[in-house]
Amino acid sequence: MLIKSVTLKNFRGYRSETTVLFSNLTTFVGRNDIGKSTILEALDIFFNEGKGCISLDKEDINKRASSEGDDEIIIAVEFFKLPDSLVIDDSNRTTLAAEYLLTESNTLKIVKRYPKAGREKVYIRAKHPTNAVCCDLLSKKITDLKTILNRENIECEDQTRKAVIRTAIWNHFADNLNLEEKEIDVTKEDGKTIWESLKKFLPVYSLFQADRSNNDHDKEIQDPLKEAVKSILKEENVAQMCQQIAEHVTTKLQEVSNHTLDKIREMNPELANSLSPNIPSFTDLKWSDLFKNVSIAGDNDIPINKRGSGVKRLILLNFFRAEAERMQSNTESDGLIYAIEEPETSQHVAHQKILMKALIDLANNKNVQVVLTTHSSYVVKQLKFDNIRLVKEKEEDREERIVQAIEPSQLPYPSLNEINFTSFGEVTEEYHDELYSYLYSNKTDGIKWIEEYKNGKTTVDYIRELPNGTTKTEQKTLTEKIRHQIHHPENCHNEPYTETEIRQSIEDMRAFIMRK
Structure with a gap:
């Protein structure tokens, strides 16, 4: 799954509902503090649910909206390249189309609402039946579905599978479904299984921030491999293997210690009874210490944290790319989204050119999207018009933000220099x-x-x-x-x-x- 569009409402500077179209490479340009990074951070909240770089709090609610009593933040993402099939209850394999969970344009739109910037409520906005008899089948238990079958005299070939029963009911009312766009709550009752299933197919979203720590004492700067070790050891399958090893070693140590104590007991029972093996539990073991000497070093073994800021950031940026790919390989999703704020930071123009070519090539890969923000006119000149989104204030209300796709025909003069002038005020x-x-x-x-x-x-x-x-x-x-x-x-x-x-x-x- 990949992003087709993102909609924000009441999130920071985005008071009114604002929809942004995405492409394989989407770059946000505009002046400082206009709301470019806001879009990337909203996506981090949406995908990573507070476990990524950004956590949601009440300060994220649009101030004007809050003063008017509207304190619900909305972040909605529309997806394409959807899974061919999925299991949303028990072992019943079905499709999003069969469950009426798609929009009119056959996309999947997931809406997350955050009342008072609190816990998310998740909905799917889809063209769904509104007929009173069959409008909420996805939230019903199998006994309730069977009741509808009996009451309406509907034939169903398999009454043990909910997906089959739902299809039978919807087919029965095929001429009177009253399909309309509506939001389906997938965080209550049996609807929860829909969301749990869909989450497995969401793309991996990884955000590299412009103000990411870049000092000598930052652990990731000192050596990204050490941080990678910690991350790898937390993976469920790796943790299980470590536990199995620990249990095996513990069993062997227990055998050796017991055998030793038995031999001591033959010679000095009193001494043997005063001794006992001290074997740490699995949770007390410091597995990362086994790899404490891993590192990436440069010329003459100079550590990363003593290199120039541009080199440090370049290494971190590519470590970020490698980690994102590794995380994606551990999920069922085949989508991967790299979000990078100001990739030009601390980079020489020659490095900017190489980096942009790498990011453009990356965005052309199957099932990959790249999202950028930039203040660099040089970066803009490496892009195509359909890669650029201009973030600016509304002319009629300068407290509100709008995001515009750039079309050559919209410009007074069709040039990337025009975008740089409009976005950054650059005069050349x-x-x-x-x-x-x-x-x-x-x-x-x-x-x-x-x-x-x-x-x-x-x-x-x-x-x-x-x-x-x-x-x-x-x-x-x-x-x-x-x-x-x-x-x-x-x-x-x-x-x-x-x-x-x-x-x-x-x-x-x-x-x-x-x-x-």
Whole structure:
């Protein structure tokens, strides 16, 4: 199972119901504190239920909603690539479609509600029967289902399996099911088995945070393999094997000690009776000490925690990837989602390029999704438009957040530089050139846009350097002057343009294009 969309409501800055579409690689861009990481952390709460990086508390409730008496957080995830079949009660194998647990578009939508940021209540939003006789069959016990069979005179080939009985009842009312979208509670009564079964198929979600500890004393930094040992030893099958070994060794030690005491007793019974073996229990054994010397070291055995911050983060990031794959291999799920905040942090541009190529390749793997946040214009330029989601404030209410998919046709000028300008306010000569070229190459009624743009604009002095070495003062618009200065850096007769001037020129060109 993989994510098709995520919906948030009343979670931090997301007051109104906000739905975000996901692709195999989804990257959230926007200014600081706008709500990019909020989406990744909401997913950590949804999938890992407080056992991951993030725990839910009352501070996560949207402040305005709370003041208005609405204190229920909603995190909903819509999935595709669903299991072909599953067992939701006893040993009855069935399908999500047969149980009317899919949306109209044949996806699975799981809604988690957190009243007052407390314990989750789980629902499936699906197109489900609303006929009073057969609207809540999934929560009924087998005796209740049989009662319906008898009361409605419905034939059923196997009255020992709930899935078969439900199908018989629904088939009986096939012309009068009254299918409507509704939420089915899967945390009460017999509905609990549905959720327990579905949880096994949820993708493994692993979050790598931007502010992940990166100091010398952090245990994971000192050596990720030591932390991996602890994690591996906690796995159920490994713990069982360790217990079996401990029990076997304990039995052998008990035999040896008893035999030794018997021999002592032959010579000195009083001494033998004062002695007893001291064998620690399984829970007291420190299994991780057996692997205390495992490590990853570099040149001249320099430990990881003494390397540069960029190297430490790069090693941790790939340890995170390896651990996520290992966790996924221990589940029935074949879905794996890597969520990484600001992968560019502490990385040289060359490393950013390698890292982004690796993440893009990773996202192209079957049953894998990669979710990123970034403040790097370089990272954005490695992406396609359908990989990018812009998080920003609503124009009519700046306390609310919206998330937009980026389509080239939506932009005043279809360029990744435009996204960087909108998201980060980044001003570059490259973007200025792109806008100018766009104006120059477009016409209306035979008139170039650049001529329309210049018409009526204030001009400034520009000193042109002629081929014979002399100079000539000309009148140019600010945009033209900056264009000339970008393309003729050898001309030192003009004051360099300022950050304010190039920003103003870019904004003027964008405004003109948007009016077109």
